[in-house]
Amino acid sequence: MPVPYPASLSRRSLLRSAAATVAATSLPAWFLEGAAAQEAAPVKSPNARPRVALIGCGGMGSYDATLAQRFGDIVAVCDVDAGRAAEARAKFNSAEVFYDFRKVCESPKIDVIVNGTPDHWHTLVNLRALAAGKDVYAEKPLTLTIDEGKRLVAAVKAGDRILQTGSQQRSDRNFRFACELVRNGRLGKIKRVQTWLPEGLRGGPFVERPAPQELNWDFWQGQTAARSYVPERCHRTFRYWWDYSGGTVTDWGAHHNDIVLWGLGRDGSGPSAVEGQGLVETVPGGYTAPNAYRIRYAYDDGVEHLCQSTSANSWGGAVVGKPKEGERYHGVMFEGADGWLFVTRDGKLEASDPELLVAPLPSDAVRLYASDDHMANFFECVATRKQPICPAEVGHRSVSVCHLGTIAIRLGRKLQWDPVAEDFVDDKEASGMLVREMRKPYDYDLS
DSSP: OOOOOOTTSOHHHHHHHHHHOEEOSSOOHHHHHHHHHHOOOOOOOTTOSOEEEEEOOSHHHHHHHHHHTTTSEEEEEEOSBHHHHHHHHHHTTSOEEESOHHHHHHOTTOOEEEEOOOGGGHHHHHHHHHHTTOEEEEOSSOOSSHHHHHHHHHHHHHHTOOEEEOOGGGGOHHHHHHHHHHHTTTTSSEEEEEEEEOOOOOOOOOOOOOOOTTBOHHHHHTTSOOOOOOGGGSGGGGGGSTTTOBTHHHHTHHHHHHHHHHHHTOTTOOOSEEEEEESSOOOTTSOOSOSSEEEEEEOTTSOEEEEEETTSBOTTSOBOOOOOTTOOOOEEEEEETTEEEEEETTSOEEESSTHHHHSOOOTTOOOOOOOSOHHHHHHHHHHHOOOOSSOHHHHHHHHHHHHHHHHHHHHTSOEEEETTTTEESSOHHHHGGGSOOOOTTSSTTOO
């Protein structure tokens, strides 16, 4: 599969660049040596086995708990689906079973929460856990709305707790290497960044059915509007409904757009303008989040950020080909005055010139927070009380970029954004979409 070269390049320059492309099978020794000096193993102490509870026992939650089990003891599992709770109990050595996350947070026998709930439950669970004095490993996307993120950041600061956002690409050496090169000017002045995200699902209409007896459907829906049960709304495919998430824009976008902010040095900021469009109509009675889309962001220093599904035509007209079967093709491309760099989660690291990936950075170069293991970094920070590699503010700002994109798609017009005030500029309709009405009793007063 060819690299998605910038649309602005001519065919001749594409061929010249292709001849110079390098696929890095291993990172240079100078980078690895510097990384080894920064990375630290979790601190070992007499209290090195904290007591961990898993809330949300689906596939990702159970995977996270398996990773956490290396550093702590899984003593409790919780899910509104009794079947999933039972499976988790069997998997984690007969841990105590809960069906209400509030009871888990109240327990003095629990130190750490792993939050693997669906996206629309992330914030309420995180806030309750923090208020109870627990440290939290919180799955991404961190929030359902930008307003939720502002509340969560404030709660973490007020309680002096540790929260790690599950944006594990920050603990991937290839992404850190790419961002260090960008931050140190290896590509010259950055002009454009592109992120390619997988297409979402497009399907429907779906048939209403009775909710399974083991599932508390009302509790599962939580703050969102009450709907009749449709299997496709729940569990594995919930992210393709606006009610519960934002499709792959907020799912995979929370990963790749996070790397954009890291590379640009904008962890506490964001873009100044956004426009977006869905490219395919949704099916009536089917999934409501777009499966194909384009989003364009602008930053106040002139950097352009294009985010699109993998089958979309890139802005400028060049067609990005579909991946071959089984090939993961989504990733991040930084384009500067002196070259480009493309990085993916599955190990692809390519540049317009091999020397860009090989030449050492100077001794006084900017070195980014180093972590080789996202869960290990979290437990190290639980022990030491230092901040993790992806704290609440970082997770909030990264998914804010995604939320801005979904709002722009829904409104269908260009929006101006103030990243300091975290509000749209003179646009009451757009500002109203920064928060969602929460169905009672599943709101901030849930007791």
